[in-house]
Amino acid sequence: MRTARTVHQLTAAATVGILLLLVAATATTLSPGGLADNGPTAPSIGARIEDFKLADFTGKEHSLSQYRSGKGVVLIFVSARCPVSNAYNERMIQLASEYQSKGFQFLGINANKAEDPSEMATHARQHGWNFPVLKDTGNAIADRLGASVTPEAYVIDANGALRYHGRIDDSQDPAAIKSQDLKTALDAILSNQEIAKTEAKAFGCSIKRG
Amino acid sequence: MTGLMLLLVTTLLPAGAAARTAPAASAPAAVAHPTAAPDVQPIDSPGYLRLVSSMKGHPLVVNVWATWCDPCREEFPDIVRFHREMGPRGVEVAAISLDMPSALKTDVVPFLAANGATFHLFLKTPGGDEEFINTVDPGWSGALPATFVYDREGKLVRSVFGSTSFEQLGAIVAPLLPAAPK
Numbered sequence: 559m560r561t562a563r564t565v566h567q568l569t570a571a572a573t574v575g576i577l578l579l580l581v582a583a584t585a586t587t588l589s590p591g592g593l594a595d596n597g598p599t600a601p602s603i604g605a606r607i608e609d610f611k612l613a614d615f616t617g618k619e620h621s622l623s624q625y626r627s628g629k630g631v632v633l634i635f636v637s638a639r640c641p642v643s644n645a646y647n648e649r650m651i652q653l654a655s656e657y658q659s660k661g662f663q664f665l666g667i668n669a670n671k672a673e674d675p676s677e678m679a680t681h682a683r684q685h686g687w688n689f690p691v692l693k694d695t696g697n698a699i700a701d702r703l704g705a706s707v708t709p710e711a712y713v714i715d716a717n718g719a720l721r722y723h724g725r726i727d728d729s730q731d732p733a734a735i736k737s738q739d740l741k742t743a744l745d746a747i748l749s750n751q752e753i754a755k756t757e758a759k760a761f762g763c764s765i766k767r768g
Numbered sequence: 769m770t771g772l773m774l775l776l777v778t779t780l781l782p783a784g785a786a787a788r789t790a791p792a793a794s795a796p797a798a799v800a801h802p803t804a805a806p807d808v809q810p811i812d813s814p815g816y817l818r819l820v821s822s823m824k825g826h827p828l829v830v831n832v833w834a835t836w837c838d839p840c841r842e843e844f845p846d847i848v849r850f851h852r853e854m855g856p857r858g859v860e861v862a863a864i865s866l867d868m869p870s871a872l873k874t875d876v877v878p879f880l881a882a883n884g885a886t887f888h889l890f891l892k893t894p895g896g897d898e899e900f901i902n903t904v905d906p907g908w909s910g911a912l913p914a915t916f917v918y919d920r921e922g923k924l925v926r927s928v929f930g931s932t933s934f935e936q937l938g939a940i941v942a943p944l945l946p947a948a949p950k
Binding site: 706707710725730758762764765 | 895901912
């Protein structure tokens with residue numbers, strides 16, 4: 559009886575030990591709230607974003623530096639399958655239409671492993687996107703920029719500095735928008751004003767990394 | 769009458785938490801009536817803090833999900849299984865849907881019912897998304913799914929960004945359980 563109990567206790571202790579090892583093995587970084595699997599972190603506002611080159615779904619390559627002669631570049635991580643990203647299709651097209659004429663270049667980036675250029679092309683044509691959508695194979699740029707969600711926007715000014723990072727606005731429902739954060743950031747850059755809110759969060763789909 | 773009492777209690781606590789009448793450690797495993805619709809209560813940032821506070825004394829796992837999130841739907845059976853197996857051991861489980869209120873009856877409740885979810889179920893109220901994200905964990909981007917684990921003192925000890933599993937949750941929660949009687 560005593561032997562059986564000892565064996566049981568040893569088994570229980572071993573199980574707890576294995577579980578603790580699993581916890582340690584899966585822990586990656588420390589977040590303010592506790593231990594978390596945060597993944598790559600985004601550059602700080604003001605940080606210079608290194609040049610990169612990605613191909614769109616037609617195979618044409620686009621580099622960040624080729625668009626720096628204007629007011630800046632708006633990168634938006636998107637997904638053809640994410641309902642939240644798709645809820646913003648019309649808004650992204652409208653913003654691109656308005657601000658590309660004012661000197662900003664919009665570039666969509668699709669870093670989702672499962673979405674290939676063919677699917678991206680079909681999606682872009684269906685929705686009439688008016689800016690290139692680049693394929694971030696292996697999510698190298700998503701990792702470099704700390705992108706984790708779709709949609710997620712980055713505004714890089716003509717000097718290559720990150721000026722805004724985060725949501726497009728504060729509501730998936732267009733009728734409930736109270737804060738058009740991306741639009742406000744672009745207006746501030748155009749008028750040489752400080753951007754009041756340089757980072758903002760919203761719910762969205764996780765980027766499915768490869 | 770019960771409904772009225774619940775309504776009154778919701779002004780102080782999220783009803784899913786308030787309706788808990790006994791610690792899960794000493795209560796039998798919850799079994800839903802097969803035909804009973806899941807009870808989904810609204811929750812906002814203050815309500816979230818009340819939820820966590822009301823669960824002190826038990827490890828708490830909070831899964832944030834939405835019916836439009838495929839990985840959320842895929843992992844949800846593991847959340848249900850985790851509750852079924854760990855609920856009787858004193859672990860509390862809550863799930864917060866980020867669906868629109870218009871999807872509550874059409875999508876959220878049917879999904880929860882189909883999965884047999886019988887734990888604390890909530891639907892986040894519209895607006896204040898960034899405040900909610902930062903209330904839960906300032907390190908969270910807002911990407912779904914996400915799961916948060918609290919110890920018995922109500923301290924956030926682990927945030928899982930992305931999909932989780934029965935095995936992972938078991939490993940995280942194991943050190944948080946009270947020591948087994950000798």
